[in-house]
Amino acid sequence: xxxxxxxxxxxxxxxxxxxxxxxxxxxxxxxxxxxxxxxxxxxxxxxxxxxxxxxxxxxxxxxxxxxxxxxxxxxxxxxxxxxxxxxxxxxxxxxxxxxxxxxxxxxxxxxxxxxxxxxxxxxxxxxxxxxxxxxxxxxxxxxxxxxxxxxxxxxxxxxxxxxxxxxxxxxxxxxxxxxxxxxxxxxxxxxxxxxxxxxxxxxxxxxxxxxxxxxxxxxxxxxxxxxxxxxxxxxxxxxxxxxxxxxxxxxxxxxxxxxxxxxxxxxxxxxxxxxxxxxxxxxxxxxxxxxxxxxxxxxxxxxxxxxxxxxx
Numbered sequence: 667x668x669x670x671x672x673x674x675x676x677x678x679x680x681x682x683x684x685x686x687x688x689x690x691x692x693x694x695x696x697x698x699x700x701x702x703x704x705x706x707x708x709x710x711x712x713x714x715x716x717x718x719x720x721x722x723x724x725x726x727x728x729x730x731x732x733x734x735x736x737x738x739x740x741x742x743x744x745x746x747x748x749x750x751x752x753x754x755x756x757x758x759x760x761x762x763x764x765x766x767x768x769x770x771x772x773x774x775x776x777x778x779x780x781x782x783x784x785x786x787x788x789x790x791x792x793x794x795x796x797x798x799x800x801x802x803x804x805x806x807x808x809x810x811x812x813x814x815x816x817x818x819x820x821x822x823x824x825x826x827x828x829x830x831x832x833x834x835x836x837x838x839x840x841x842x843x844x845x846x847x848x849x850x851x852x853x854x855x856x857x858x859x860x861x862x863x864x865x866x867x868x869x870x871x872x873x874x875x876x877x878x879x880x881x882x883x884x885x886x887x888x889x890x891x892x893x894x895x896x897x898x899x900x901x902x903x904x905x906x907x908x909x910x911x912x913x914x915x916x917x918x919x920x921x922x923x924x925x926x927x928x929x930x931x932x933x934x935x936x937x938x939x940x941x942x943x944x945x946x947x948x949x950x951x952x953x954x955x956x957x958x959x960x961x962x963x964x965x966x967x968x969x970x971x972x973x974x975x976x977x978x
Contacts, residue, residue, distance in 0.1 A: 678700070719830075778892065796954045849957075
């Protein structure tokens with residue numbers, strides 16, 4: 667329960683910050699921005715607060731207490747300030763307000779929300795099919811185990827350990843270098859009561875769906891078309907290489923092609939002369955292995971959308 671309250675406060679804080687600097691194309695755009703910015707700010711704040719209490723037996727306890735207190739204070743202050751201005755306006759002293767929404771291209775908002783709901787279902791299946799837990803044991807899919815070894819170790823080092831100052835638990839004595847903050851937050855949610863698989867998958871699902879929403883938004887603001895945005899986000903789920911073209915050309919019929927696809931157990935090699943093709947570099951497995959990618963790319967898309975709206 668505490669983990670979900672923390673997550674909700676992080677999203678509310680992200681929305682509070684975004685509404686002061688950002689204009690939104692849609693409610694989905696606002697939600698995606700709130701999730702990504704909220705998680706970024708809350709992760710850094712909680713980690714740095716925990717680092718400041720590295721001398722304590724449970725640094726995360728103090729880090730979370732400080733975050734809860736700060737988030738409630740900031741959000742409460744904002745509500746109190748709005749009440750003051752509303753009261754002044756009622757007495758005849760108007761306070762200027764800004765509209766944070768932008769006009770949208772023609773199209774159905776219902777179709778957008780149905781597509782996003784489909785993404786939530788599909789992404790949830792992808793994440794839980796590759797990383798889950800049962801009977802007190804973690805279940806990791808075969809393509810993910812190599813990356814999840816050090817990543818789950820980072821999670822557990824914060825959830826049940828004392829990794830302040832932070833080191834790589836998977837590599838003895840090695841200092842932390844990059845992309846650990848996402849797994850710190852997963853470990854923090856586990857510390858607050860969530861199951862390890864649910865902690866990581868909650869972050870993975872929300873950030874990946876937020877990234878897809880921002881792909882939709884970028885297509886809309888660049889081409890003034892909802893269809894372009896929907897198509898761009900939908901193509902994420904397809905193979906990123908053209909290696910399927912010669913693969914299909916080799917098949918004698920449609921039936922043979924369907925049979926070959928059903929029997930295919932390896933990634934399709936392409937013309938590129940490196941082993942990455944055999945690892946599924948151009949497929950969604952990258953976003954299942956490196957769960958932090960979606961949040962980083964989502965932040966980049968958030969900045970790109972902001973710049974397009976700002977300077978158009």
